[in-house]
Every structure is written in C-alpha cells, then in structure tokens.
Amino acid sequence: MPPLNLKTIEERVSALAGREEYGEELLFDLLLAYGRPTSSVTRLRTGSLNVAENPESEYAQKNVVYYRDISTDAPLSAAKRETRLLRAVEGLRTHERAVRYTTRFVIASDHRWLAAVDTKTNENRIFPIREIDKHYVFFLPWAGMEKAQFAAERHADTKAAEKMGKLFDALVANNSVTLTTDAERHGLNIFFTRLLFCYFAEDTELFPEGAFTKAIASQTQEDGSDVAQIITDIFAALDEPDKSDLPAHLQEFPYVNGRLFSSEAAYQVPKFDRKSRNLLIEMGRLIWKDINPDIFGSMFQAVVQSGSRSELGQHYTSVPNILKTIEPLFMDALKDQFEESYKSVRKLERLLDRIGQIKVFDPACGSANFLVIAYKELRRLEHAILDRLAALSPQHQTLFSDSVVKIDHFYGIEIDDFATEVAILALWIAKHQMNQEFKEKFGTEPPMIPLQSMGQITCANACRVDWEEVCPHEPEDEIYLIGNPPYLGASMQSKEQKEDLNIVYRLERRPNKIDYIFAWFLKGSEYIATTNAQLAFISTNSVTQGEQADHLFSPIFQLGVEIGYAQTSFTWSNNARNSAGVTVVVISLRPISDNPKYIFTRGVRKSASTINAYLADAPNVTLKRRSSALQLQLPPMIRGSMPTDGGHLLIKPEDRASFLDTDPDLSRYFKKYVGSAEFINSQQRYCLWVTSEDAQALQRIEFFEDRFRRVAENRKKSPRKEVIAAATRPWQFEVCSYRSTNSIIVPSVSSERRKYVPMGFLGPDTVISNLAFAVYDADPWLFALLTSKMHMAWLKAVGGKMKTDYRYSNTIVYNNFPVPHLTEPIQEKLTQAALRILDVREYFCECTLAELYDPDKMPDLLREAHAQNDALVDSIYRKTGFESDEERLAALFKLYEKMIAEEAHAAEHEKANKAAVKKATGRRPKAKKETTA
Template sequence: MRLSWNEIRARAARFSEEWKGVTRERAETQTFYNEFFQIFDIPRRRVASYEEPVKGLGDKRGYIDLFWKGTLLVEHKTTGRDLKKAKIQALDYFPGLKDKELPRYLLLCDFQSFELYDLDEDTEVRFRLADLKDHVEAFGFMIGVQKRTFKDQDPVNIEASELMGKLHDALKESGYDGHDLEQYLVRLLFCLFADDTGIFEPKDILLDFIQNRTSADGSDLGSRLNELFEVLNTPEDKRQKTLDEDLGNFPYVNGALFAERLRTPAFNAAMRLILIEACEFKWEAISPAIFGALFQSVMNKTERRALGAHYTTEKNILKLIQPLFLDGLHEEFARAKALKRGRQQALEALHEKLGQLTFFDPACGCGNFLVIAYRELRALEQEILRVLHDGKDQRIFDVAQLSKVNVDQFYGIEIGEFPARIAEVAMWMMDHIMNNRLGLSFGSNYARIPLRTSPHILHADALEADWAALLPPEKCSYVFGNPPFIGSKFQTAEQRRQVRDIAKLGGSGGTLDFVTAWFLKAGEYVQHGKADIAFVATNSITQGEQVAQLWPLLFQRCKLEIAFAHRTFAWGSDARGVAHVHVVIIGLTRRDREWPEKRLFSYADIKGDPVETRHKALTAYLFDAVNVADRHLVVEERNTPLCEAPKLKTGVQMIDNGILTFTTMEKEEFLRQEPEAEPLFRKYIGGDEYINGFFRWILYLADAEPSFLRQLPLVQERIRQVRQYRLSSSRPSTVRMADYPTQVGVDERLSGPYLVIPNTSSERRDYVPIGWLTPEVVANQKLRILPDADPWIFGLLTSGMHMAWMRAITGRMKSDYMYSVGVVYNTFPWPDITEAQKQKIRALAQAVLDARALYPGATLADLYDPDLMKRELRQAHRALDAAVDKLYRGQAFANDRERVEHLFGLYEKLSSPLTAAPKPIKRKRKKE
C-alpha cells in the first residue's frame, strides 16, 4: 500500500517525539536509523548496512556509519560535535568507492540536527529533529521520489544505453531475437526505471527479487521474470491468494505493456549478472526524452559505435516547441496572473485549455518531441496550480484530481515497431516524473499506477497512413516533429514514389527532399482543422531549386504562411565527435488565422544562440518580405539568363573514372616510364584546387596526332581503359562517348583567359573567390566558367550585391554555398549600365586583383578568410561594392537584407510574363 505524505509526516512527528533529547552515539545509533527507515516503510537491512569498511584518503581504512550503496551515505556524530568535520570525513570515503556505489545523497546527523546534501543538484537542507515532519519530503528519494534536472550531454544517458546494449547482445547471442527481444527490453526498461523512481514500492524491490529469489546460475531467471510480468498485468484483487509474497508486493501496471505473452528467455550466470548490474544503475537520473533514441540504437551495433550521435538535444527541441505553442501559453499565463479582476477565472480557463490541447508528431521515432512537449506542458500546469492554490493548505488536496494534462493528449506515428513502443514507455516515464514533481509541490506521494491512459502511438508508415483516422484534424492543436532527412538522390524508389504522389508535381516529381512529404501532407491535413505546423528540415528546402518546387504548393495549394522560422543552424548532439546536420525549423499556419507577427531566429554562428527579429511577413528564403504581397515570390531555375548577360558554363566533366587524372607524384612516375608523353599533360583545376592553390594534371589527348599517340604504349593503355570504362556504363550518353576515348566530356576550346567561379565556397567568406585562368589550364566541372568575360563583369559578380543574392537563394552543401548557374547566375537581375560606369567598375575590379597580387604566396583561401583578410583587399572590395550598389539605386544599402529585397523587386518585374523573359527550366527524367 503506497504511503501518503500525510502518513509519512505523521510517522516523522512520532519519530521526533520519541528521539528528542537522545545524545549518545554508539549505543543508540543503529536503533535510531532502523526506526528512521521505518518512517518510509523500508526495512533498513534490505537496502543499507552499518559500519561499511572502505579505504579513505591515504589508503587508511575507515568505516561508514550507514551506507546505502548508490543512494545514501550517513556520517553520524554525538550531539554537539562539529558536522563540518563530519562532512570532510564522509567525503574522504568517496575515492575508495566504486562508481556504481557513489551515493547521490549525504546525510550528517547528531540525533538532534540534520544536514542533507544532494550532491548531484548541489543543494542542501538543514533542520532540527523537531522539524523533521516539515522537511521529510527532502527524503523522498528513499521511496523513489526526487527532483532531477536533466542535462543534454549527461553521460548517464549513454551509460544506461550501453548497459541495455550489453543485455541486448547477451540475449540475442543466446538465440532470443526479433519482436520478442524488442518487447522484452522495453519491459525491462520500464521495470528498471520503476524500481528506482517509486512506481515499485519499496525502492529496489526488483533488484532484491532478482538477487535473492533467483538462482545464481540464472537458470530460473527467465521464468521468474515472466511470472513478474504476469503479476504486473494482473489487478491486485484478481491475483491468486497463494501468490508468492515478494511478487505480490509489485503493483498492477496495465497499460498493455505486459499483456502480450513472450517466449521465455534462457539466462545464464553471466546474463544474470548483467541484469543485476542494470538494476544497480541509477535509473532516476536518465532523461526519457534523450534515452529513448539512445536505447533504440542498442539494437544496431553500427549505430552503437557512435552512441550519442542520434539523439536530439532538449535545447533544439525547445527551439521548435517554444515558438509553436509554449511561448504563447506562457504569455497567456503571465497575462492571467497579472489580472486584478477575474484572475481566478482566467487561470482556471487556461488550465482547462491545457487539458484540451492535442499534439501530433507524425514521425515520432522514440517520442523525444512528444516527451519534451508533455514535460513542458505539465511544468506550466504545475505553475498554474501553484498560483491558483497559493496560500491554501496544500496538504488537503487530492493531487490526482488536480492535474488535467495527461499522456492521451499526445499522438504519434512511427514506422518502426521498436521505437514506437519505446515512445509509449518514455511518455509513461515522463508522466511519472512529472507526477512526482506535482506530488512534492502539494505534499502528496502521487503516482498514476495502474496506467489507465496511454499515448496514441501508431506503428505505421506516416506517408501511407490516414492521419485523420488517428486524430481527426478538427481535434488537433499542433502538428510537429523531426521527419527523416533524405535527399532526392539518396531516396529509394519507394520513397521517391511517395514524395511524387504527395507533391503531385508530375514528370519526375522534382528533386524534393524526403522531409517535404511531411510538410505537404501536414498542409493538406490542417485544411480540415486549425492546427499549426512546425517541422525540422534540411536547410535545402529554403535554398536553390527546391524552393520553386515546394513553396508554391505550401503557399497556394495548402494556403499556408510562415509563422516563425529558425535560419540554418547545427542540429544534433555534440557527443563523441558527431558531425552536425545543418537544418532549419519552419513553423506554418493557415492563412486565415495568420499570426500578428512573424518570428525569425538568425544565427551568426551555426552552433551558437539565435537572435530573434519580428516581421510582418517572411519569404520562403527566410528573410523579411518588406512588401507583404511579395512573400510568396520564389526564384525559379532558368536555363538562360534573365537579363542580357553572357552565358555561364560548367567546366570539363571528365568521363574517365580517374584514368586520365594524375597528382604531381603520379605524373612524375608516369613520365619516368614514358617521358615522351610530357607535352600531353595539362594542369587540371577544380574549385577546391583553385581556392587552395594547388592543381592536378590530366592527359589531354584531344589535340594529339594519332601517329604520335601510337608511339606511346602507356598512353594507349590509358585510352583503352577509358574506352572499356565508358562501354561498361549504364548511361547511354557515356556509352556513346566510348567511340571517342581520347576526348574528355563537354570541352570548351578556350583561346583566351576566362573567368571562373568555384561551385562551392565556405559560408564564412564574405566573397566567393572569383578570378581568372589561362587557356592552357583545364577547368573541371567543379568550376563555373565564363569565356571572354569583360573585367567589369568580374567586378559585378564579385560584388557584395551579387554575393547577397547568392547567399539568399543558392543551395548549400551542409552550410557551404553552392553556386548554381540556373538558380543564381541566370536569375540575377543585372543593372542597366553605361559605358562610363563600366569603365569605373573595371578600374575598381582591377584594384581588387592588384590587392590580391600584393601577397603572391597567399592562396585565395588565405586571402578570403574573414579573420585573415588584408586591409588593402577588404578596402578594394568595399569600394567596388559601393560602386555596384549605385548601379542599382542612388541611396546606399544599409545591409544585405536591403540588397536582396531590392533585387527581389527587380526579379519580380523582370520575370513577369509581360517582359517575355525566357522560360524557366523544365526537367525531364534522365534515361539510364
């Protein structure tokens, strides 16, 4: 029977009365603590021992007065002795303890004075024996009730997952596998958590049951655990009267968690010890939100090698749910709390509202978004209840009747059965943690056992499932989550079909990322309700060609507007050297219920904290739409320039599988064997080589006489290999090139210096390093090339104006800029310019080149590093920027945002049908 805090306080008062005036240490100490433990209905000898030997500092052996391994260390003194020295003495024991034995709590006592330290939370409570009843909640940890501040990078979450991984591997290697293993692990997870957090009472009865009621060789452990699972699934009044007393101490749990009959696993001694080790772990410390994803990773040894890489930090989850609903609810709470009239009614109405909200994550995985959303909603509810009942005797409340928020307000869809079940358990775990916190606030020992309500987690493919059947859209408040990131090139045929069917773009279905299918399906779903949407997505959906494919569907077909957004930042975990994914967060609302202000969060550093700005409207490129009417404008990829401009091309694509490509060392070795081939080698440069100041070589054979090539057997062998490689291709165009093995791909025969633009460049640079190459150098497909370019064009393209356009609309590789011909160059609005203005730009462009030439030993990477950029070069660029800006308008631009807004206005005019501009690109499916 669960003790109420009122009963515990009454016992504490009786204990204080019985022990007042006692001062002797040795004679009475053990009786004192035996009776102290009975306040909480815990037999002391079951969990703690007296005079535990341990090596202290200097290898001196000492004896801990009372020790509950992993939980509590007590140092007891005669009344009036200095407790400061007692604390020093107690802490001296710590180096001699094993990690799993280290206690979270330290109690110093002299019969009449108590000092309790929470070493994890760095808090302390001091009181006199007579006041024990008023401070007894501080000992809630003895019955599994305690406060815990969860931390994103707390290694305890990883350690717990590794323990589950050991258990998983041992069971799997024994032949216990598949669905039964997954369900078995989820059950054990719940039981381990329950044993430490007050769901099972008294604390550690699971550990006691396994240690003392199963054989050391593990032979009966599987059958005994199955007995336990049956008990947990059976109400107390339906159990056999002859049931084992130890099993009868476990509560009825229900919640469908223990309903299914599973095969009985065969444990051995080693496997039993692994489970005991897991039982001894401090499960109250884990975060259900983070641990769920880590727990899932134990099922895959490859993922486990990077354990910690796959969970989403709480900080990042909050970036989505705070602007979606939490901030608004907290603002409502602040307004209601500040009322002088009608305050009680307003707070009660808000509390009622919290109990009516519904939350839907259609890609919920292990439930981390749902768990954190539930935690935050319960935390807000607790604040409301505290204000509503301030000044009242909180001990008279039935806490179970106070809370209106429950896990059945939360819905999810998950394609994997194992993570779906983890999500359910994680929600129950978080529910129990929040019930504990509410109980502590109102002086009650509160646990929702048996589990009468459950989160609604559907095991299904979200892109095939009927969302409305799970949660009717008119009953849904918020749709949110973190759908899978898979680029169009990496999708399976089935995934591409799903995206194509949902997007309804026709033809090849475009180049949309997999995550966009959730945006579109959510957009259609909310047309029948009033829910707002927020998803994490790859930043590619706000850049490059995807913008023109996706956003007209969201803006026009789904009638949505951007309510808030986070610009590109790093998503994921900092654990164990994990590479970051670069993402955006997009919040969407129906156009007929627009938010009065749109919130935009921008990052100076993708790993730093954002700066928030407020706007009337936001564009798909995540910047302010000064003219609200322009907020739906998207830039469409084009195959010809929007203005009268020279055609930008792509460098040579070598269809040779590296056969004709050489490093300097490889070239020297080749020439050592066939020196006559030296005239055939030409420098070969791509974007990386151009920026970082190195080059490779190719055998350039297009101009070579056949009679000369016939004299070079090693060159002929390379030609033969190229021919064979092309013949083996599945692409007809490559096979056709096999007839011309001495030719590279598309080859511009350049006669003079030509302008080059690297395809990719670091986002740190203020300017993409643009420059010139001479015709004897072959530029590959990683460079854009502009033959016969006038120097004034170099000045325009390297200007801040063009850079601002590029940054706003180009695609990215991670966070690096990808300079696209069709999206950036061909869509750029060129200025009207006179010959005199061209001459001025030429001179300023030459000044940039002259400033570079002052440092002949520096690479472009050196010169354009924002931390290293020389004063002369920066000043030359700024002078050029100012001159180019004046080509567009007389008034100076304050920043890049103003430049982009101006360019978008020009783009809208130039791309209007009335201008008869060239049509945008229409992609055809490539035949393989």
C-alpha cells in the same frame, strides 16, 4: 559585437577563480565573462529586472538566469552546505518565476559554493566558487554555444543503455535467437520494454523499493535456470487486479493495467544463464529514476537494432534543439499569456483551460523525445500557474489533485513496432516524473496506476496512413505538429520510400530529386490548412536551397499555408559521445494569418513581414532552373569541361616536365587544368587537350597512345551511354566546354567562413574543370558584380550547401541573379573596381586565394578594395546602400519578382503578336535568330 571564442571565455572565467569567498558580484562578473551586454548586466545589477519581492537577494533575467543568494553567518559542515544549496537550487528550478522568465540557468550561492541547474538539459553542478574555472563549459549557452558542441557528458541514460546492450547480447547468445523473424524481434522488444518499466517502477515508489531486483536475487538459482519462470510470474501478477490467489511474494506487485503487461501479447520470456542473471541484477542496482525518457528511448532503440550499437546515443535530438521547435511554436506564446495573466485569478484559470485542450502530434515520433519534452514543458508551465494561483488565492491549493495536461492528448506515428512501444513507455515515465514534481510542490500526487492512458502512439507508415484518423481534429482545435522527420536524398531512398512519395503527392509525375522529408511537409500542410493547427519540423537545410526550395514550397504555398517562423541553418548535435552532426533548419508552417513572423539566426530573433522558401524576409517567390540569364546583359556561365577519363588525360607537373624535356615542341597539347580546389589553393595540374585533327598523328607517340588507350578502356566500362560513346574519341574530354579565350572562373564550392567566393580571371591556355564554372570572353565589370556582397547575399540565400559551405549553381544562382540595367558609365566604374581588387591580389601574389580570403588573414588593402566595390554595387540597387544582407535580399527578391513579371508579360505580348500575324496572314511569323552575348 562579434561573439566570443571558447579560449577567450575560458581565460575570462579563469580570472574569477581562486577566491575563497565571492559576493553577489560573482553573478554579474560571470555574465560579463560570457559576453552578455554590459547594459543588460547593469539593468540586472540595479534592480530594474530583478525580482521585486526580494530585490536584495534574488535576481531574474528573462531567458538568462534566476539567482538566489543564500549566504549565512552560521558555520556549516560541508555536508550541510551541500544539502542546503541543492535544496535551494531545486526549489528555484521548479519555481514559477523560473518558468515565467524562461531562465536558462538557476543558481544558488552562499558566497563560497555555487549550485546551478541548466533548465534546458537538466544538467546540474555544485562546486566551490574558487574552482569555477573547471566548470566554464557548463555556462556556455550564455555565449550562444550549446555545450553539446564542446563537452560530451556521460549520463545515467548512457550507462543504462550500455548495460541493457550487454544483457541483450547475452540473451541472444543463450537463446540461439537469430532475430531474422518478426516474431523473434517482437518477443525481445516486449520483454525489454517490460523490463525497463519494472526497473523504473521499483526505483520510484510505484513498486516497493527494489522489489523486482530483490525477487530475482533472492528467489532464483545462481545458474539462472529458473529466472524466466519467476519473471513470467511477476509479469502475470502485474496484469492481475485480484491478487488474493497469488503467492505472497507476488502480492506486493501492483496491478498496472494498460496494455503493457497484457497477456494478449503472446510471447515467451527468454531463458537465462548465470551471466545474464548477474547482468539482470547489476542493472537493478542502477539509479533508474535519474534517466531522461526523452534521451533514453533513442539509446534503448539502438540496443536492439542491428548495426546501431556503435552509435549508441548519437541520433536522439538534444533538448535545446527540440526547444527550437516548440518554444516559438507555442510555448513562448503560452508563457507570454502567463505573464499577462500574472495578477488575475480569472485569466490564470482561462490559461489552464487552454493548456488542458492543447494537442501535440509528432507524425515521425521515433521513441517520443519531442512529445516527452513538449509534455514536460506544458506540465512545468501548469505547475507555475498553479503556484501563482495558490499565492493569489490560497483556497485554490485544496483543488490541486490532478493535472489538466492529459497524456492522451499526445499523438504520434512510428513505423517501427519496438520504437512505438518505447515511445509509449517514455511518455508514461515522463508523466510519472512530472507527477513527482507535482507532489513535491503541492503535497498530493495524481494516481499513476492502474494505468488509464499511455499516450496515442500509432504504429504505421506515416506516408500511407490518414493523419486525421490518428489525431482527429476540428478546425478550431489547438493542435501542434512537431518532430524531426526522416530526411533522405533521392539517391538514398529505397523503392518503398519512393513509392511513399508517389502516394503522398498523388500525381502521375512528381519532381524526381526530392528529399524523403517532403512527404511530411506536404501531408502536414494539408492537415493544418484551413484549421487552427500549426507545425514545426526540424529538417535538413537542403530543402531551402536550389531547386529543392521550389519543389517543396510551391505546392505548400498553394494550400494557403505560410511560414510562421524559421530557424536558419545550425548544426544539430547532442550530448552523446561521438555525437552526430548535421546542418539543419527549423521550419514552422501555419494557415495564412496576420500574426507576427520571426526569423531566428544564431539565437537572434528578427521580425519579418514575409518568410519565403529561402527563409529570407522577402517576397514569396521560388526559383526554377534557367538555361539563360534573367538579365540579358549577363554573358552565359557554363560548367567547366568534364574529362570522365579515369585520370588518364590529367597530367602531374613532374610528368609533363619529364616528357617535354625530350620533346618540347609538343607543349601546346598540355594545358593548365584548374578546378575549385586548384584555383583557390594555387595548385598546379595539367591536362592533355588534343583536337581530332591532331589525334591521329599523336597516337603514333607511345606516351599519347598509352593515355588514349587507357581512357577508351575506362569509358567502355561505364554504365552511361554517353560515356561509352565518348570512348571513340579518347583524346578528348567527355564534355568539352573550353574556349581559347580569357575567362572568369567561379568555384563550385567555397568555405562558409569566407565573405566572398574567390573568383578570378584565367588566360586562354587554362582549361576549367567541371568542378568550377566558366564565363568566357567576360568583361571585368562582371567580376566586380559577382564578387560583391550583393551577389554573396543572393548565393547564401538561394544556392545549395555542402554541409554549411557555399555550393554555386549557374542555373539557379547566376541565371536567376536579378541585376538592374547597367549603363556604360556604370560598367566602367565596375571595371575600375574590379581592376583594383585584382591589382591588390597581384600585389600579394605569394599568397594563395585561400590565405587572402581567410577572414582572419585577409590583408587590409584587399578588404578596402572589396568594401569600395561593395558600396558601388549596392548603389546600383539603391542609392543609399544597405545596412545588412537582409536588406539586400529584400531588394533582390523584389527586383527578381519585377523582372520575372516583365519577362512573362513580354512572352505573352510576343505570343499575342504571333497569333495576330498568323490570323492576318495565315502563316507563322519567322522566328528571330538568337544571338550569343
């Protein structure tokens, strides 16, 4: 069943609104409104998946929901009702069942009101059920839609970061700081890191409530002149274990330890004025205990980075996207072990021991959002295990005094010194928040200060530092590398970044056009090879496309490393306002093993036997550029003609018409000019196409002379030698691929929404531009082959992408396309199928190809013609056809592997024959003349 759209969901949820009271049926109706399968909802309703201990009032379904009915006949005031619901849903959020079932939402309802928490984003809602339509966006993940795509929530983190930005600007202005030196930047970095700690500490019972803000408000002058001295004194007190000699107002601040307030970090607290003092106090009134360290760290960085303020909150990785790396990498397996150990004290204790030994390492950690989420997830699982142990063996409760999940088992590398400090602080805040949860559940709180450890974050260039020195490991250690390393295409890399790649590859020659993220994948593969370690990185999806896939994965696979799981292309976005969106994949690597492999696509998990470089369940091969087709029956496909003319050889239809009104005999020099956009959208353009023989005569005509002169002037300014040389023949395109024959045009870019790339035939008077590909003298059977589901599956897998749109390539896609030998009868059948498609398109000639191939508007006749063609092409590869593109890809890669092996064998055979001839005659054999298809 196709996924629901947003409008349909809104309408379905609105139909549930308006009632004053709604029983348990609300849960089931709500799940159905979001498109959950009826069979799944029925199982939940009848109790086969609900909570066995309390089947009448609680329901739990794995990955979906944990629901509790707390209805009562007793009359309640609005305040009491809200408090009761909030307590209930908070209890559900940390309940071991919620962890055990990995429920996305926990919900408590009393039939009139509903309280809910999204366990992945920690967002919550409480509202009257009659107003449920106002909150339909909140539950969108049930329909496979992350809310970040539709709603930008304004969190405490954003408010705090914005306030911090105002204070930063005020201090820079008041201190005449230029931020041009490392010392100036470092000094402000240290100050703001310490400031954040103080705000959080006074709001979470580490300091007396409001101690820091009250000290500023009550002990400093309103003009701010003595604020710097008071803050300096407080920071010094926080680094002093013996406070007996300190003034009374400083003795309430505890000894923090760690390097956070170390006097060794020599710097001066900035000077304050009235405005900055007021901002300092205003910030203290925010609710700092509500900040999310996984989000705030990235926004905090933006505060102090020039040019980033307008992008506040855009570039952190959202929690659901982080979970796409860590859940399949290790959390799912740990939760499965929890499920298997649920009734055994001994097995649960072993699982605790395992969790206590795990190390997590982010070699591009930024402000540690990946590490923070991984730490929190492990702590929550630990709490669930302890909860279950207490239920099985009450005496265990007395042993719960500290966490087995140690903060110093979390490692990171970050090149920016400020981000390094923020990362350390973010981990510390995460630890304190989880200790608070520990206290709520078990009545004791692990000690936080004096600080014993604040994580293992190293400030260094990850490309140039030895990862083994940052995170030492033995082969048997359970270590997980996670993160979102930087991705920059070759044209975007600085000189230093290119040198980074040279260092990582340790080669005199490395592939030129590789992404910067390759360094992390290669170093990560070397780190985990022959060990028990695994990694999962979020990456731009370009690394699995075109020749990039071969450049990246060939050296990785040679290390004995395989892809353990992969998330295919999805849009990475977050809950920030104006959030950034980029198309990414998640790739997990591990030493070769017999463990299961999985491919995740739009939230659906499928088992795979092998995951290749293109994230397909198919033989582990990579494609290289080819100058000719692998299947010798396929004619050459070339890129169209490239003008490089400054636009002066291209003619608007009205200019052509105007000129030919006065001299119609020259119409033969005006040809139709078509690229991808013109062909798909039926747009008319023309170009001048002049032979060298005619150029001299035409230059005497003002229209042509003016055009040729402008082309020459434009080309002479080019930095490319080839273009400058082409200035001597300004009447011609720089690259002339055109032939005066019929041709098939293949657009170079096409929308991902289309089931087929709209290809077609063109007449001899049309020049195909360099923004499309051309096959000249092509037979119709080739059109049938290329416009099939089979070829589309190949394009989707191995072709490039422009964001998520298809980007065609003749050297990668077409020339590597594996095709069985086509007999004449098969070619005739293909020809008839092609002509049928073209006839239907001609019947709808008033429509553009963009309209005809819009999946929402495609005529039924055209769908039927393509379906018949698809069935025919499928039968060429397998008589029984295929059920899915996954099956098609498996067959295509298998055939490709076979054809490449045969080609290599033939080349070796020819080489041996040449050697034999030379040995027998003493002469080289004559080379065979090449023929053109």
